[in-house]
Amino acid sequence: MAGFKPIKQIRASEEVLAQLKEAILRGRFKAGDKLPSERELTEQFQVSRGVVREAIRVLEMTGFVTMRQGPAGGAYVTDINFDNLSNGFLDLYLGNKLSIPELNQVRLHLEPEVARLAALNITPEYAARLEGALAAERQPSVDYDERMQRMTEVHYLLAEMCGNYLFEAIVNAIIKLTHQIVDAVKPEDHNSLHGAGEHDQVARAVLAGDAEGAAKAMTAHLEKFCKELIRMDQIYKGLMRY
Numbered sequence: 001m002a003g004f005k006p007i008k009q010i011r012a013s014e015e016v017l018a019q020l021k022e023a024i025l026r027g028r029f030k031a032g033d034k035l036p037s038e039r040e041l042t043e044q045f046q047v048s049r050g051v052v053r054e055a056i057r058v059l060e061m062t063g064f065v066t067m068r069q070g071p072a073g074g075a076y077v078t079d080i081n082f083d084n085l086s087n088g089f090l091d092l093y094l095g096n097k098l099s100i101p102e103l104n105q106v107r108l109h110l111e112p113e114v115a116r117l118a119a120l121n122i123t124p125e126y127a128a129r130l131e132g133a134l135a136a137e138r139q140p141s142v143d144y145d146e147r148m149q150r151m152t153e154v155h156y157l158l159a160e161m162c163g164n165y166l167f168e169a170i171v172n173a174i175i176k177l178t179h180q181i182v183d184a185v186k187p188e189d190h191n192s193l194h195g196a197g198e199h200d201q202v203a204r205a206v207l208a209g210d211a212e213g214a215a216k217a218m219t220a221h222l223e224k225f226c227k228e229l230i231r232m233d234q235i236y237k238g239l240m241r242y
């Protein structure tokens with residue numbers, strides 16, 4: 001059997017992938033555009049269907065395209081965003097490569113800084129949204145998911161306000177992972193995690209443009225929350241064993 005070189009086929013698909021990716025990243029295909037059909041790509045690249053299919057599959061898996069069915073179906077270019085980062089965090093956590101204490105440590109550095117920057121970037125529009133998020137925390141919630149959404153809104157908003165897309169992406173990824181854990185554990189006493197009014201101090205400082213006050217209040221809030229999260233994580237890991 002010597003002489004077979006299966007590597008070549010993989011290389012072909014990697015090359016197709018690299019070219020398609022480059023075309024997307026360089027803007028030749030924009031968000032919402034449909035990639036050429038499988039048949040067209042097969043002809044252009046002069047490779048087999050399987051090679052094209054494999055490249056498209058990887059593009060889909062890595063969030064570059066979404067597949068649509070039907071007459072106008074095909075691979076559609078998605079808006080490039082930081083979802084990959086979120087999914088990466090989640091995978092690392094589930095694969096025991098990233099622990100909650102590690103995550104907490106990063107969060108304790110990051111989010112006070114995010115709150116500090118948010119206070120410096122306050123505008124009337126952001127102020128209105130922040131007030132809205134605070135008011136929503138006090139509304140009686142219909143269900144668990146909705147409540148979780150409301151209790152994290154202030155975090156998302158401050159991340160958006162901080163003006164640094166990478167900070168925002170990391171905060172979003174951390175919150176998404178936190179959601180996953182809390183959602184699986186569903187603690188009876190959700191107030192122990194995030195009670196109503198939990199973000200008042202941070203938000204008030206941000207609204208007042210008090211950067212240092214906002215950072216300090218966020219540290220205090222997170223120190224409490226992170227301890228709870230470690231407890232949730234232990235329960236979660238216990239659940240995952242079965």
Ligand SMILES: [Zn+2]
Nearest residue numbers: 151155194199
């Ligand atoms: Zn919070």
